[in-house]
Amino acid sequence: MRRKTRQIHVGNVAIGGDAPIAVQSMTTTYTRDVESTVAQIHRLQDVGCEIVRVAVPEMEDALVIGEIKKRISIPLVADIHYNPELGLEAIRQGVDKVRINPGNLLLGRKSMEKIVLAAKERGVAMRIGVNSGSIDALDKVAQMQRVQVRLRDDGTLERSDPAEARRIERENLAERMVTRALEYISWCEELDYHEIDVSLKSSTVLTAVEAYRRFSQRSDYPIHLGITEAGTLVTGSVKSALGLGLLLAEGIGDTLRVSLSAEPEEEIPVAFEILRSLELRNRGVTFVSCPSCGRVEIDVISVANEVEKRLSKVQTPIQVAVMGCVVNGPGESRDADVGLAGGKGKGVIFRKGQVVKTVPEDQFLDAVLKEVASLLPAAEASVVYPEGGIKEVAGTHRTRDEGMNLPILPRA
Ligand code: SF4
Incomplete structure (x- = not known):
């Protein structure tokens, strides 16, 4: 049974509720190079990409969002880090969704609230993306469990079980990711903004799986699935199939991206193969x-x-x-x-x-x-x-x- 989530809209694509699980990708071009970016998006559309994200590292990239939007027919997401002004400009330019990690925005909550209010006014959706890499390093307890060695009375050393220590580390990290995501959601809700989906990515498959499972038990916002920095075509496809497959088989996930160190067009067939194998989509x-x-x-x-x-x-x-x-x-x-x-x-x-x-x-x-x-x-x-x-x-x-x-x- 698919987990019941509320539904949001990214342009003309519905995410969550009873909508089909949507397949996304991200361009690798410099966004300000409009010709190359639009050409790559068209190639992605040709193989079935349903939502596309572009990086917006500088104002030159934000300022061409409107031009790119005019020339494509799938929803466009702006990927924003650090500088909230980039998110605000992308929204002014007519982007369909912004993806932010509130944890790395300059001025934190204050900046996020500015973006939320602008998105709310324009009917723009938002992905709250929490990555394990942006969560604080291991807390003290987990660190001690990882290397604990105890001297027994008989003079021998007792070492902690490494597998058990890794499990505890993983659970601690996943819990911290989920707590952060729920906190960011509460900031949005205080402003009566609900067009949100959430990603909890990690390059470690089991950490991501743990985080998504925990989040899905505590929130009904739609979930964007991904294993970040998963690797090249073979390693990334295997890790994504495993991690995303486990979650999708449990009914978790409303949209997904298979991240590969490859041409983005290569991500789409892998994503659809995962969905077809689980009989969640039958396209192609x-x-x-x-x-x-x-x-x-x-x-x-x-x-x-x-x-x-x-x-x-x-x-x-x-x-x-x-x-x-x-x-x-x-x-x-x-x-x-x-x-x-x-x-x-x-x-x-x-x-x-x-x-x-x-x-x-x-x-x-x-x-x-x-x-x-x-x-x-x-x-x-x-x-x-x-x-x-x-x-x-x-x-x-x-x-x-x-x-x-x-x-x-x-x-x-
Ligand atoms: S179908 Fe025939 S050729 Fe192909 S793997 Fe099976 S036995 Fe070998």
Whole structure:
């Protein structure tokens, strides 16, 4: 059961309540470079990003918010640290939401109240973002528990259990993050402002999970999920899938970002994959492919990667399978909307459980994408399967009898 939260609006996107869990990202361009920023936002929109955040480190960045807003069609969030004037200017420029960490605003509560009043007047939402990095270092008790060594009467040393000490540290830190967030919320409520969501991020998965769990038991404001500074494409995706997945499976979370040290466009498919896997969103392609093994006689890895890449912009829910051999291939392919089950240098194409035809390796891409396109709305179909069909081929020829890695002959 999804946790019941109140609903807020960020531009035309609802967050919380019964709204779908929204996927966000953040640009990596210098915001004042309007052309590059708008181009990156358009690329993010193309792959399904629903809310985008931009950094606003200086006044030049705040002053172009209005221009950026005019040229994009998803809600825009301004990321503000230290200087409240940047938040006030972003709000004047028409931003849809400001993200602040009240703990690092100059003049603290006084600055936050100025931003809250401006946001309230203009109907702008606010994310209160508490990061574990901005919470004081370990308190004294936790520090002592971490390194405690006691001399027993018999002269031997007794050391504290490191795992237990880490658990206590984690719980202390999470509790301090939640206490801070609730305090900041109370400042907003005193000004009768409620368009708030909250993030409690940490680069340590278990700390973030602990903080979000605790907050969700004590507040009904919507929650933005994220594991901050999670790492590169692989490490960040794994940490995010684990941390966000645990919370989402418990019904916690109304919007999320997968933070990666990668192009922001790479964050969106990972986020949707997490949501699809938990059956919380069904947008886009559910992709099934086998890892291949010593039984395989097609280059399933290359074909699967190429098919997935070519379907990355599809938003219509559809299941596609690319399988290497007869062991699991026909079953998975039959269950998918479109499937390819490989055999000896050939593949059987399935559509909605029925065999359509058998094609040689150099026609795999054409055959799979043609069938997928036939199930999509016209606008998406023309991108997936352009007029004239797919001329390219994917992969190398594999066969146990003749050796492997022979190039596939180009299509006539
Ligand atoms: S489907 Fe066939 S090729 Fe793929 S992993 Fe399974 S047994 Fe191996």
